[in-house]
Amino acid sequence: MDILISDLNECLNLPSLDKVNFLNEVSSMYPDAISFSSGSPSTCTYGVDAFMQYLNNYINYLSATKDISYAEALTVIGNYASTKGIICGALAKMMEVDEGICIHKESIVVTAGAQEAISLSLQTLFQKNDVLLVVSPFFTGVEGALNLYGIESSSVEECDEGVDFNSLKREIQSIKNKGQKAKAIYCTPNYSNPTGICMSLENRLELIRLCNEHDILIIEDNTYGNLGWGSCPPTLKYLDEFNSVIYIGSFSKSIFPGLRVGFLVANSKVIHQDKIVVLADEMAKIKTMTTNITSHISQAMVGGYLVSNGYSLLPLLDSKISLYEKNLNCLVNTLEEHFGHLSYVSWNIPTGGFFIILNLPFPLTMEDLYISAKEYNVIWLPLNFFRKDDVSPNSIRLAFGNLNEEKIKNGVIRLSHFLSAYMNRESA
Numbered sequence: 001m002d003i004l005i006s007d008l009n010e011c012l013n014l015p016s017l018d019k020v021n022f023l024n025e026v027s028s029m030y031p032d033a034i035s036f037s038s039g040s041p042s043t044c045t046y047g048v049d050a051f052m053q054y055l056n057n058y059i060n061y062l063s064a065t066k067d068i069s070y071a072e073a074l075t076v077i078g079n080y081a082s083t084k085g086i087i088c089g090a091l092a093k094m095m096e097v098d099e100g101i102c103i104h105k106e107s108i109v110v111t112a113g114a115q116e117a118i119s120l121s122l123q124t125l126f127q128k129n130d131v132l133l134v135v136s137p138f139f140t141g142v143e144g145a146l147n148l149y150g151i152e153s154s155s156v157e158e159c160d161e162g163v164d165f166n167s168l169k170r171e172i173q174s175i176k177n178k179g180q181k182a183k184a185i186y187c188t189p190n191y192s193n194p195t196g197i198c199m200s201l202e203n204r205l206e207l208i209r210l211c212n213e214h215d216i217l218i219i220e221d222n223t224y225g226n227l228g229w230g231s232c233p234p235t236l237k238y239l240d241e242f243n244s245v246i247y248i249g250s251f252s253k254s255i256f257p258g259l260r261v262g263f264l265v266a267n268s269k270v271i272h273q274d275k276i277v278v279l280a281d282e283m284a285k286i287k288t289m290t291t292n293i294t295s296h297i298s299q300a301m302v303g304g305y306l307v308s309n310g311y312s313l314l315p316l317l318d319s320k321i322s323l324y325e326k327n328l329n330c331l332v333n334t335l336e337e338h339f340g341h342l343s344y345v346s347w348n349i350p351t352g353g354f355f356i357i358l359n360l361p362f363p364l365t366m367e368d369l370y371i372s373a374k375e376y377n378v379i380w381l382p383l384n385f386f387r388k389d390d391v392s393p394n395s396i397r398l399a400f401g402n403l404n405e406e407k408i409k410n411g412v413i414r415l416s417h418f419l420s421a422y423m424n425r426e427s428a
Contacts, residue, residue, distance in 0.1 A: 019140060023369075027379060030373045034411035037380060041254075041256065047255075052301070055304055085108070086296055087110060090302075104267070107279075108265055109263065114252065114262040119145050119148075123149060131152045131183065135188070136388070142186055185217075191351075191355070196352075196353050197348070204239055217245075227324060235247065254317060260294070261302050357383065357397060361394060362423075381399075
């Protein structure tokens with residue numbers, strides 16, 4: 001049977017999906033190109049073999065704590081269980097140890113990575129006429145989810161301190177003027193994707209205050225939060241005195257992506273006619289109709305690590321953080337070597353995460369990316385890849401997490417050749 005595209009979900013025709021498809025196509029066509037486009041962690045940090053052992057550790061932990069046999073514990077791992085997850089207690093202890101946040105395990109839902117946590121938040125919160133504010137530029141997965149669920153969004157500009165509050169206030173007022181409701185704001189305060197910016201403490205406190213004033217929930221994506229080597233203010237959830245922050249965490253970057261384990265913390269109260277529950281309970285209802293449960297095998301690997309290491313992820317990250325800082329320093333030094341003499345080229349220097357922004361005197365497009373990959377064997381991403389509007393900033397994102405120093409140096413050399421040829425072509 002042939003199917004017309006017009007008979008399928010209309011979001012399949014939207015540009016946000018075409019962006020990702022185009023990038024995947026370019027990467028597959030030029031596999032030998034050095035890619036600054038991937039937000040993946042370094043494969044040499046995965047340690048999958050160790051986490052196979054942590055799976056067994058968690059099975060032994062279940063056997064001991066539930067007073068059941070090893071065989072019965074294996075059955076627990078292999079069976080259906082609570083939609084919220086089997087390691088919520090361990091995650092609650094991790095939040096207390098690593099973040100100083102005291103949260104009840106009933107406020108946690110274990111998800112298939114941060115992407116599902118974002119999707120559950122959007123599916124649960126938004127009704128017709130509700131609008132999501134997004135601090136822009138932002139993670140493309142959010143744009144895709146918004147399109148899939150038919151949720152309207154409005155961009156709030158980012159600044160060096162985090163959120164541009166003049167932009168935020170304008171958008172809130174504009175939404176009100178249209179008779180709509182700004183339901184929530186999505187942001188990545190720690191080492192954001194794509195810009196690497198870390199929101200200042202003052203900016204965080206003002207964001208919480210302003211959102212509370214306007215009855216707006218905050219969706220805090222902390223995917224990169226524990227991958228920093230500089231000082232970083234407390235999370236929004238730590239600072240949250242109104243229970244208005246939905247916290248999203250993930251182990252895809254800190255452990256390895258193949259786990260597909262993330263989680264959300266949603267302890268806002270939801271008032272029914274006959275009872276009061278936490279928001280996580282409502283999100284779990286949505287999850288029962290989609291993924292139902294997150295893989296118990298993957299959860300057990302995470303849980304096994306936590307129960308074996310004092311419920312702290314931080315010791316695992318020391319060597320990884322050192323690697324990413326070393327990669328950043330290599331990238332910055334090589335950029336300085338090849339672009340430092342050009343007053344019209346600049347870049348930021350983040351204190352964590354995987355990304356920096358290279359500012360240029362001209363905008364680059366996805367078509368330019370294709371030329372760069374084909375003729376110069378180097379891949380990067382234009383900043384408009386991370387925007388849903390027609391703005392084309394004079395900037396590109398360079399990801400350094402999964403490259404070694406040799407590739408970083410050679411990639412920058414190739415990039416300099418591409419940019420030099422581009423400028424010569426434009427000035428001709």
